Amino acid sequence: MDIIKKVHELSQYLDNDAIASALKIPEETVVDILEGKANVEQIQTQENDSAPVIHVNSVKTAYRQKIISVMRAKGGVGCSVISLGLSYHLSKEIKVLLIDLNLTNGGGDLSFYLNLPDYPHLGVYKDNLLNCVIPVELNFDVLQAPNMTDNEKQKVSQIINHARQDYDAIVIDLPNRDDDLVMTALECSNTLVAVTSDTALEIVRLATILSQYQQKNIIVTANACNLSGDAKEYFTNYETVKIEHDNSLSKILDRCDLPGEKTIFMRGIKQVGDLLFERKQKGILKSIFGGS
Template identity: 35%
Template structure:
C-alpha cells in the first residue's frame, strides 16, 4: 500500500484525506521535512501552499481529492523552470517558446517571462499580439510581489506572460537579485515557468540559467553555433531548428533533438 504524507493543520482537510486512504500527517513544513528524513513517501500532499521546492513528489490537496474521488491515479507534476536560449539571433527561439507553452496540459499553469529586451518591443510580444502594457518595467518600479502579479498578462486561461517593455530604458537597472525575486514569486503560483532569453551571455542570463531545471539552446544548424556551444560549461538540451546535415557531425557531442521532437522535453 502506498504511504503518503499530508502537510496540513486543518482538521477538516486531514479528515477528508484520511477518509480516502491512510497517511501520515505533518502540521507544518518543518515537521514534514523531518518526517521525510526517516520515511520514504509516495506522495506529499500540501494544503494551501506549493511544496514542490522541497519535494519532487508534491501534489496540491485539491488535486489529490479530485483524483481520489474519480479513482484516478495521482499524477505528481514536478515544477519546472525552463530557459530557452540561443548563441545567435534568428534561430527560432521565440517560436520554440510559443510551441512549448502549447504542449502542456490545459490544467498546468504556465508563466512565460520575456527577457529578450530590445527597443521597439520583443518578438514574443508581436508573436502573441500582446498589448503594450503592462510589462516588466512596471514591476521594477515597485519590486513587490503584489506589483509582480499586477503586471502579468493573462494570454489564455492557463498561460500568463510577463512581457518585455517597448524600450530598453525601462529595464536599464535590472539586477540578478530582481531575477531571483521574479522566479520566487512565479514559483508560488505557477507549475511551469518558461524564460525567453536574449542571444547573449550576461549576469541576467546567467542567473536565469543557474535557477533553471531545464536549459534549452535553440540552434539554426550553423557549424559556428556548434563550435560556440561546445565551449559552454553546462548541461544543455539542443533543439535543432534546421535540416542542415552538417550538424549530424555534432550529435555525438551534444544532447540534441530536432524541432519536430520538441514534445520529448516534457518527457525528460
C-alpha cells in the same frame, strides 16, 4: 524559518489549502511535506529586508514544476517561437508562465507575436507578480519584456522564485547574450532547451555554454535545419529534437494566432514536451528516493 516544522505546526489548526496559502507554497507540497516526501532548500536572498526564498521539491510538484530556459548561441534561430509554442503546448495540461527576458530590444518578439498591450510588463514588478502578467489562454500567462536598459538580475531571480508558487512550468525566452541576466536565468532553471540552426561557430559556442550546465536537463533543438555529422558530435551527451521548417508558421503569427497542435511546428514542439517530462520524472524520483 524551518518550513517543514511550520507546516506540521499549522496542520494542527488549518487544512492543507489554508496552509498552502499562508506559506505561499503549492498545496501538493504541503501534502508531500506532511507525508515526509519533500526536499526543502532555503536560499538566502541578497536583499537584507526580504525574506529568504524557500525551494521545495516534492514528488508531485517537482515532477510538474519546470523552470525551462529556452536559449541559443545565435540571433534569429527561433528562440521566441519555440518558447511560445512550448508554453502553449504545456498549458494544455499544466499552468504555464512565459517570461520574455529580451529586455533591451524595445519590447521582445513575444509582445509582437501575441499583439500584447504595452502595459503591464516585467519592469513594473515589485512584489505582486500576478498584477504584471497578461493572460493569453487558459492556463497560459505571459510576463512581457519592457524596453529597459539593464540590469534586472536580482529582480529576475525574485520573479522566477515567486512564479514557482503560482505556476507548474515557467518558460523563459532568453536573449542571445552571455551577461549576468542570462546567467542568472540559466542558474535558476532546471531545464535548458537549447535552440540551434546549423552554423559552425554557433554550434561550438552553444556546446561550450551547455558544458557548464551538465547537472540540468538539456534538450538540443535543431530548428528548421539538419545537424551535420560534425555538429551532432558536439551534442552526443544530450537528447536532440528536430523541428521542421513550417511554411504556415509566419502566416499564423502574422494573424497573432497560436499554432494548432496539428501544424508541423507544433508536432516538433510536442516531441520537446514529451522528452522534458519523461526525463524529469526519472531524475526526480531517483533524487528523492535515492533509487538507482
